[in-house]
Amino acid sequence: MNIEKVTELAASMEKALGQIVRGQAGPIRELVVALLAGGHVLVEGPPGIGKTLMVRATAGLLTSDFKRVQFTPDLMPADITGTSVFRPQTGTFEFVPGPMFTEILLADEINRTPPKTQAALLEAMQEQQVTLDGVSHPLPPFFFVAATQNPLEYEGTYPLPEAQLDRFFMKIRIGYPDRDGEREVLDCHADTLDLVPPAIRHLEPVATTAELLALRAAIASTYVENSVREYILNLVHASREHRRVSVGASSRAAVILLFAAKSQAACDGREFVRPDDVKAVAAAVLRHRLILRPEAEVEGVDTDQVILDLLGSVELPRSAGGDLDR
Numbered sequence: 001m002n003i004e005k006v007t008e009l010a011a012s013m014e015k016a017l018g019q020i021v022r023g024q025a026g027p028i029r030e031l032v033v034a035l036l037a038g039g040h041v042l043v044e045g046p047p048g049i050g051k052t053l054m055v056r057a058t059a060g061l062l063t064s065d066f067k068r069v070q071f072t073p074d075l076m077p078a079d080i081t082g083t084s085v086f087r088p089q090t091g092t093f094e095f096v097p098g099p100m101f102t103e104i105l106l107a108d109e110i111n112r113t114p115p116k117t118q119a120a121l122l123e124a125m126q127e128q129q130v131t132l133d134g135v136s137h138p139l140p141p142f143f144f145v146a147a148t149q150n151p152l153e154y155e156g157t158y159p160l161p162e163a164q165l166d167r168f169f170m171k172i173r174i175g176y177p178d179r180d181g182e183r184e185v186l187d188c189h190a191d192t193l194d195l196v197p198p199a200i201r202h203l204e205p206v207a208t209t210a211e212l213l214a215l216r217a218a219i220a221s222t223y224v225e226n227s228v229r230e231y232i233l234n235l236v237h238a239s240r241e242h243r244r245v246s247v248g249a250s251s252r253a254a255v256i257l258l259f260a261a262k263s264q265a266a267c268d269g270r271e272f273v274r275p276d277d278v279k280a281v282a283a284a285v286l287r288h289r290l291i292l293r294p295e296a297e298v299e300g301v302d303t304d305q306v307i308l309d310l311l312g313s314v315e316l317p318r319s320a321g322g323d324l325d326r
Contacts, residue, residue, distance in 0.1 A: 003222070003271050006036060006215050010267035012206045013061055019199045020057045021050040022188070023181015027174045029267070030284045031058060031146075037263035038216055039169020039256065040125050040145040042110070042160075042288065051148040051174055053200070055106045060203035062212065064103040064142065071113040077120035081130045082137075095132060100124055103140050103209050107147035111157045118164050121145065125167040142209035162291070169256055170281075171288035173304075222262040223272040227317035231275055232257050234314045235282065239290060244306055247291035257285045275316050283307050 010032050017028045027043070031054065034041045043051045052068075059066035069080055082098035099105065100121075110118060124130055128139045147168070150157055165171070177185065188197050207215075232254055240248030249257075260281035265273045287303040296306075 002218055003266050003269060006218055006266040007269040009207055009212075009215065010036065013058070016061055016199075016203065016206070017054060017057055020197050020203075021054045022184040023177025024050065024054070024174055027172045028054065030170055030172045030281070031055075033260055033263045033267060033281060034170045034172075034284075035144060036212070036215060036219060036267065037169065037259045039259070040167060041147070042165070042168040042171045043146060043148045043174060044151060044171060045148075045174035046176075047150060049174055049176060052106065052108055053197070054174070055104075055146040055148065057200055057203060058146070059104045059106070060200065061206050062104070063205045063208045065140070066104045066106070067099040067102040068106040068108055069099050070108050071110045071117070073113060075113045075117050077117050080117070080120045081124070081132065084133055093133070095135070095137060097137070100130060101137075101139060103142045103144065105143075105145045107145060109149060110147040111149040111160055114158055115161055115164075118158070118160055121147075122164060122167060140209075142213055165288045166250070166252065168288060170260065170284040172284055173287070219263050219266045222265050222270075224258060224262065225272070225317075228261070228273050228275055228278065229258070231314070231317050232261070232278055235278070235286075235310055238310050238314050239286065239306075242306060242310065244292055244296035244301055245290055246293045249286055249289050253286060253289045257282065260285050279311055282311060 013032050013035075014025070014028055017031075018025060021028065031041055031043075035058065043055065045051050056066075056068075069075075078098065080098050080100050082096050082101065084093040085096050086092075087094050107121065124139060124143070125145055128143050129136045130139065131137070145168075149160070176182070188199070189195075192198060235257070236249045236251075236254045239245055242248065257278060261273045261277040264277040264281050265271075268277075283304055286307050290303045290306060292301065292303060292306065
């Protein structure tokens, strides 16, 4: 598997998703980058703009097992992970897997359930296993969690704890499309009374999960010159020293920024990473990993504005070396 295959698959997925979720090219690219890199995503946005639809369509483009869990205030951890059931016939307990035992899991409106249930995902997302009664149960080799959530200012939401947020490779913000994008939404529903876009009923898989796992080896081999790695370090360290930031990016954030930049480069058909690849994925990788000072929130400053400030203030590598032009 080589970079050309990665680029071809990314283009196919972006084209198909763009026909279903109109006017969201940026969030679609971020989702594809995370999926190819092997990371989980948190998709945030107001109701009615296609968060759930985008994830459902992504699952439809892969030959994979897919399950959706609607997170509600009364959902319990065992409802997701599974539970031990006593079998009178044998006098033993048997583990009955929950919906988490799938290849693609849609955790819909994850912030409508209390933290105790949210935490049920922690071990699975980090270690790809579920432990119950002292026994670890492995999840499938391909395991991708896509969680959706409404912004915290909406009624009935519980903020995700920092440890849970950090398990997400990217936090993708999906907003209202521009006027042309919204016109496309209307046009594709002009001859129907069905809220689901007709194109989603005709999706054809473009890859298997086994092929996707193989492509990750090509992405992992994408070359990252030392000056680009230094640029990532400079961004991370600058986030810790920013006057509006209380808690900056962690070492894990730096590693994920590196992985995301590799995937971004591969999606664009390159075997090497440019500083622009880092800049392209920085917001989605860092926005949920920075904790702002209270005065910044009072002033209406959000993490995206801080990240833009960091990208504008941290000096780009002066010389990317000949390797970046190879």
